Amino acid sequence: MKSNSVSATRHSRTTHLALVFVGVCALVFASAPLWAGANILRLLTDFFLYLSLACLWNFLVGYAGLVSIGQQAFVGLGAYGLFTLSRYTGLNPLVSVLIASVVVAALSIPFAALLFRLKGAYFAISSWVLAEVLRLTAQFIPQIGGSSGMSLPIEAARALGAQPAVRFTTIYLAAFIALLMILSGIYFTLQSRTGLALTAIRDNELAARSNGVNANRTKLIVYVLTAFGTAATGGLIFLQRLRVTPDSAFSISDWTALVIFMVVIGGVGTFEGPIIGAVLFFLLRGTLADFGPFYMISLGAVAILIMIYNPRGLWGHVRDRWHLQLLPLNFRILSKQDS
Amino acid sequence: MGIGTKSAFSKSLSRRKVLTQAAGVGAGLLMAPSLIRSASAAGDPIRIGFVTPQTGAMATFSTGLDFVLESFRQAIGEGIKVGDAVRPVEILVRDSQSSSSRSAEVAAELITNDNVVLMLASSSSDTVGPVADQCELNGVPCISTDVPWEPYFFGRGGNPETGFDYTYHFFWGVDQIIQTFTSLWSKIETNKVVGALWSNDTDGVAISNPEHGFPPRFKAAGYELFDAGLFTPGAADYTAQIAKLKEAKCEILTGVFNPGDFATFWSQAGQQGYHPKIATIAKALLFPASIEAVGERGYGLSTEVWWSPNHPFKSGLSGQSARDFCAAYTDKTKRQWVQPLGFKYALLEVAVDVLKRTKDINDPKSIVEAITATDYQSIVGSVRWQGGPVKNVSLTPLVGGQWSKGNGFPYDLDIVDNAAYPGIATKRPFAPIAW
Incomplete structure (x- = not known):
């Protein structure tokens, strides 16, 4: 809360209530290992991890305007980083996830140097190409199992706890902490100078540049932070799965298409949107997943309907209609609406 | 969110009402599988x-x-x-x-x-x-x-x-499939030159591995291997590979294909005049539907048989x-x-x-x-x-089979080689493809 003169306009009764609600939720989820069974913990873990991906993608697309459809590149690198470190060094998997994420974040800088030469649709396609190149490369490296992939050594998984219950709790807490860090990371970035620069760039890049905003540096910061978070999430996802293959790790449908679905139905460029989208996705999945192809058809239908009738997504619609803002973010827009 | 809001019971469908109802239906649907599950759990199964x-x-x-x-x-x-x-x-x-x-x-x-x-x-x-x-x-x-x-x-x-x-x-396992394939091939006089193509996916890459896959084992069994390489699943044009196979005079064709890809490959091979005496393909020819996709050119193709009537x-x-x-x-x-x-x-x-x-x-x-x-x-x-x-x-046992004109259905898979499991009767001898 650095800003002082304007901050009063960011807050309202709704945001105070929402913050209390967020705090209660955090407490409930943090204490889940005490009251929830393994099945609920696993579902929540899955939810947190998908939510992390959705928020990160939204951060990249909704705020920095970098429409990437190649985020599976970072999920895959994070996953392979974890499995490779676990197989060849025997480190604790959570430490491996952290190391892998740092390495992936470093790798994302040369990736950015390549991709940032392209704009808009060209950037989107080339981000996908990059992910495909990584997938094909992984298929041809026998040390990481080639195209048949590899399993996490049993000892590595047991390092998280000898009993399944302990293991579920450990992974659950790791996913929960990762989500909290990602959410608060995004939240504070948006409130910082970078956040202001981002909004300026999103609204009009040329104008922002001529006002002295270093657009490329700002985008790079977001890109690298997102790569770090996505890799960590990827590592945790595959820590649960126990097996990684190039097709599953670099899967565009699992790690980007579904994530786009969540963000789009929830509302691109809003902090709350991905959360709503992820909840809706999990409701649909829990209900329809056993119906085979019908499941995918209905997801597609929902996405199309929302894009036609509510291009700003569910939360975008709610916000525009009732001027509702749960979290004290984006104060400039809010102050305009509230006045 | 949205559940429990005061909904106005107006006749027109307000957006809020639709949302509320949708949430209600969603919650209901979500519960349904668990209700069914707990109901069927009655008899301690x-x-x-x-x-x-x-x-x-x-x-x-x-x-x-x-x-x-x-x-x-x-x-x-x-x-x-x-x-x-x-x-x-x-x-x-x-x-x-x-x-x-x-x-x-x-x-x-x-x-x-x-x-x-x-x-x-x-x-x-x-x-x-x-x-x-x-x-x-x-x-x-x-x-x-x-x-x-x-x-x-x-x-x-x-x-x-x-x-x-x-x-x-x-x-x-892999040893059994090699044994089956080479035993099939030994029954027909050929120049012992084997042309191979592999689909670039999990199975193809594993099986074409130069150390653990098919290639070294074919060589060990006395066949000369001409490796036409990996192809991308879903490829539409095999002209380059077919030309190479023709040039190398491969009288035996083998490899791993997905069913659809093999149908494409095989019709192009026919058009371009590549006529091997034997075509033994793993994975692509297991089902009658895959042979139907090739049509009459499917007679004489051979494959592994894990089980049959x-x-x-x-x-x-x-x-x-x-x-x-x-x-x-x-x-x-x-x-x-x-x-x-x-x-x-x-x-x-x-x-x-x-x-x-x-x-x-x-x-x-x-x-x-x-x-x-x-x-x-x-x-x-x-x-x-x-x-x-x-x-x-x-x-479990593995034997060799060859597709022929069917009796009742358009194509039948006949067992033609049982070298590894003599208990499984062969129907007829293995025959070269009739071009």
Whole structure:
């Protein structure tokens, strides 16, 4: 809360209530290992991890305007980083996830140097190409199992706890902490100078540049932070799965298409949107997943309907209609609406 | 959010009302499966998880799954006798969507939500591997089939000395398929030049490996290998490869294809005048539907046969022979038998045999004890983990087959080579492709 003169306009009764609600939720989820069974913990873990991906993608697309459809590149690198470190060094998997994420974040800088030469649709396609190149490369490296992939050594998984219950709790807490860090990371970035620069760039890049905003540096910061978070999430996802293959790790449908679905139905460029989208996705999945192809058809239908009738997504619609803002973010827009 | 808001009962559908109702319906639908589940849990059944690809690239391998499940339910009737009580058996079938991620997810769900005592998995490494991994880690016994055993075992980082504790598999392996292919080829006079193409996917890359795959074994068997390389699945033009195969005068063609790709390749080969004497292809030619895609050019193509109505085996559960089982399938569905039918049924049979011999069904270790002691005659032959190549693998027979004009259906798969398993009768000698 650095800003002082304007901050009063960011807050309202709704945001105070929402913050209390967020705090209660955090407490409930943090204490889940005490009251929830393994099945609920696993579902929540899955939810947190998908939510992390959705928020990160939204951060990249909704705020920095970098429409990437190649985020599976970072999920895959994070996953392979974890499995490779676990197989060849025997480190604790959570430490491996952290190391892998740092390495992936470093790798994302040369990736950015390549991709940032392209704009808009060209950037989107080339981000996908990059992910495909990584997938094909992984298929041809026998040390990481080639195209048949590899399993996490049993000892590595047991390092998280000898009993399944302990293991579920450990992974659950790791996913929960990762989500909290990602959410608060995004939240504070948006409130910082970078956040202001981002909004300026999103609204009009040329104008922002001529006002002295270093657009490329700002985008790079977001890109690298997102790569770090996505890799960590990827590592945790595959820590649960126990097996990684190039097709599953670099899967565009699992790690980007579904994530786009969540963000789009929830509302691109809003902090709350991905959360709503992820909840809706999990409701649909829990209900329809056993119906085979019908499941995918209905997801597609929902996405199309929302894009036609509510291009700003569910939360975008709610916000525009009732001027509702749960979290004290984006104060400039809010102050305009509230006045 | 949205639930519990005061909704105005106006006649027009307000957006809020629609949202509220949608949320209500959503919540209702979400609860439905759990209600059904708790209702059926009444009779204290034994729960078995069964993960298999019903949609996606490997969906054809689950052809006839409903028939298999129904036959199985008929065969066990009220349930199975465990200890003193007869307990019903509940098979929880889950679709892996042919994806390794989804397989891991549904397996974990079956373990944690449904508390299955035994897991079954079949068809392709992408389904069986992740399911077995979940079971091994969570200490749930798992029996699987329909994946060559080397990818199953070594693909999961298995160590032949120690093996796995909870996961067991029955199927054939790479050595057997080589033996079958080379035995087929030895029956016809050729220049012994083998041309090979491999699809660039999990199976193709594994099988074309220059150290562990087919190539060194063909050479060891006295064949000269001309490797036309990996091709991208879904490729539309094979002119370059066909030209190379013609130039190298490959009288024998082999490799790994997906069914659709082989149909494309084979019609182009015909048009461009590449006429090998023998074409023995793995994976692409298992189903009548794949031959139908090639049309009359499909006569004379050869492939591996894991199971057929002519296999002299009987189910230890229902007493049905392989022939009767296939006849019942055709009778019921009006469709031709396919190879995975037998293995799917055998998987369920073996599970029942294991559970019947288990001392304490709630103790995974006790179930594993029963698995290792298995000596069972199933509809696909003997299943016995003592004396396998590694402790977790039991081998099933593999013979060679050739497609010919059918009797009743357009194409029949005739067994033409039984070098490895003389007990399985051949129908006729292996013949070169009639061009």
